[in-house]
Amino acid sequence: MRVYWGDLIRGLxxxxxxxxxMIGMCPTLAVTTSAINGFTMGVATTAVLVCSSLLIxxxxxxxxxxxxxxVFIVVIATFVTIVDMLLAALVPAIHKVLGIFVPLxxxxxxxxxxxxxxxxxxxxMRSITDAVGMGFGFAWALVLIGSLRELLGTGxxxxxxxxxxxxxPWMIMLKPPGAFITMGLIVFAINLIGMAQSRKTGxxxxxxxxxxxxxxxxxxxx
Amino acid sequence: xxxxxLLMVGSALVNNFVLVRFLGICPFLGVTRQVDTAVxxxxxxxxxxxxxxxxxxxxxxYVLDPNNLAFLQIVVFILVIAVLVQFVxxxxxxxxxxxxxxxxxxxxxxxxxxxxxxxALLVVSKDYSLGNAVVFSIGAGLxxxxxxxxxxxxxxxLEFADIPPSLKGTSVALLIAxxxxxxxxxxxxxVAM
Numbered sequence: 001m002r003v004y005w006g007d008l009i010r011g012l013x014x015x016x017x018x019x020x021x022m023i024g025m026c027p028t029l030a031v032t033t034s035a036i037n038g039f040t041m042g043v044a045t046t047a048v049l050v051c052s053s054l055l056i057x058x059x060x061x062x063x064x065x066x067x068x069x070x071v072f073i074v075v076i077a078t079f080v081t082i083v084d085m086l087l088a089a090l091v092p093a094i095h096k097v098l099g100i101f102v103p104l105x106x107x108x109x110x111x112x113x114x115x116x117x118x119x120x121x122x123x124x125m126r127s128i129t130d131a132v133g134m135g136f137g138f139a140w141a142l143v144l145i146g147s148l149r150e151l152l153g154t155g156x157x158x159x160x161x162x163x164x165x166x167x168x169p170w171m172i173m174l175k176p177p178g179a180f181i182t183m184g185l186i187v188f189a190i191n192l193i194g195m196a197q198s199r200k201t202g203x204x205x206x207x208x209x210x211x212x213x214x215x216x217x218x219x220x221x222x
Numbered sequence: 223x224x225x226x227x228l229l230m231v232g233s234a235l236v237n238n239f240v241l242v243r244f245l246g247i248c249p250f251l252g253v254t255r256q257v258d259t260a261v262x263x264x265x266x267x268x269x270x271x272x273x274x275x276x277x278x279x280x281x282x283x284y285v286l287d288p289n290n291l292a293f294l295q296i297v298v299f300i301l302v303i304a305v306l307v308q309f310v311x312x313x314x315x316x317x318x319x320x321x322x323x324x325x326x327x328x329x330x331x332x333x334x335x336x337x338x339x340x341x342a343l344l345v346v347s348k349d350y351s352l353g354n355a356v357v358f359s360i361g362a363g364l365x366x367x368x369x370x371x372x373x374x375x376x377x378x379x380l381e382f383a384d385i386p387p388s389l390k391g392t393s394v395a396l397l398i399a400x401x402x403x404x405x406x407x408x409x410x411x412x413v414a415m
Contacts, residue, residue, distance in 0.1 A: 022392065025251065026336045030244035073304065077297040084296065100343045103296045107336045109248075176242050177403040184396030191388035207391040210251050 004129045011133035017110045018141035019190055021211040024108045027101045028142060029179040035158045038146025040094045042139025044087060044102060048079045049111050049138075050131040053119040057127035060120050072115045073106070080106045110138065149173045149182055226357045232413040233361030239337055240369040241403040246337035250370060251395055253331070260374035261367060266328040268363025270310060271341050274303050275359035278342035279352060299342045307332055337366060372402060 017023050024045075031041045052075050056063070063071050084102045087095040095102065105111070114134055119127040147157045153173035155163040172178050191207050198205035239245045246267070253263045278299050286292050311329045314322040332338060341362055345355040376398055385394055 022251075025247040026244050029247060070301070070304065073300055074297060077300050081293060081296045085293070100340055100347065103343055104245075104336050104339060106296055106300050107339050172404075175403075175407065176244070177400045177407065179244070180396050180400030180403055184393050184400060187393040187396060188389055191390075191393060195388055207388070207393065209392050210248055 004126065007126055007129040008133040011130065011135070011137035012140070013137070015134075016137040016141060017134060018138060018145075019186070020208070021110075022187075022208055023110050023113070023211050024138065025183075025210060027104065027108065028145065029176075029183060031098055031101050032142055032146040032149055032179060032182075033097075033153070033174050034150040035143055035146040037094060037097055038142035038144075039139065040087070040091060041098060041101065042135070042142040044083050044098075045105055045108060045111070045138055046132070046135025047083050048076060048105050049114060049135045050128060051079045051082075052076045052111060053114060053127045053131035054124065056115050056119040057122060057124045060122075063120070068120060069112075069116070072112060072120075076111050076115070077106045110134065145182060145186065149178055153178065226353070228413050229354060229357050230361035230364075233358050234365035234368065235406065235409040236413050238365040238369055238406050238409075239340070239362045240366055241399065241406045243340070245340040246335055246366055249331065249335060250373060250399070251392055253328075254370055254374040254377055254395070257371055257374040257378060260370040262324060263328045263331075264363070264367025264370045266325040267332055267335065267337060267366055268360070269325065270307060270329070270332050270338055271363045271366075272356060272359045273310060274306055274338050275341050275345050275355050276352070277306060278302055279345050279350070279355045282346045283352075295343075295346065299339060303338055303342065307338075337362070369402070373399065 011017070013020070015021060018025075018028050027041055027045070032038045052072070055075050056072060080103060083105070084095075087098070087102060114131060118130050122130070150173075151157050151162065152170045154169050155161055155167040170178075173182065187208050191205070194205040194207075197203070233239075237243055240247065240250045249263055249267070254260045281298060281302060282292070282295060286295060286298065307329055311322075314325060314329075341359050345358060348358075350358060373395070377395065380394065380398075389397075
């Protein structure tokens, strides 16, 4: 049981896709104009992650090693198609706002990374638990960023007014610059906390950096 | 001619791929330490963007759409792009070693770049003609390169600035991106899209 608990909570903070690994930055910046948009995107990504982890884990001993990446991509793309259609049918208004970022779930490297690093090696139940944890970690981060931007940009969260009628909305928070600045300040805050902790525990803190790309860049020596 | 020009300015400046559409954020944050590598990455990405826009447009127009298979576009596009990047790498290696030395190291990083998949999806969803699709992807690529080059230029200067330790790296890069994005909002009245 303990093993499952570890798999579940790992994605929520310790290896949180957005706040620790900084992967999936494109949807994070693009769809967090409101809490509900962030929530929908988070749920959609979680659904794709859980379904593809399940399928890949079930067939992990059948998929030939040499063609595993193309197989993973086809599995992920299939579930993205299903989720895209579901969203278009169930919440057409939000589907329209999310736009091409729903189909772009397919290139979210979190999903391929979990398939490669976890689901292709672990039993089914553990893979699902890991996927749920990772997906919820991604989702709550999107909801938090979406809430912050919506609160300052409109004065409310999830459409409920919180700051009163006298609050002058900061329109810029809903525009692209607001996304970059909010995320920059969040990374700053996480670095501050990490440094304060490292002074206490003596463990070295490294400033956050996007995991996917910079590792690739390091490998290629650029 | 004027239509093409407007389309190109629109996709390069008004709806800049990185700063307004949020596509290709990973290379924007990851490969912008030096101007040379940023421009190289931008050029390689532009190159692949144009090819993949043309190929995916043709596949959609002549295979998927006539056979009512448009719902397969996500699966087909991602496979086509993955194969295409490998193919471009092999062809470049064989035909133009000089170009391969300049672009080659960036190509493996491009497959999972959402700008490439993004351009394929945008071109199809906007129902462009082939000419418009090419011009749109050239503009988008130029805008991408421009954003990367400006970012790298600023970050090179930042090396000599005294930044608080907790702001260093990605944090300050994101804040600068916010200011750049604010500046690019000034282009928004340039072309009515």
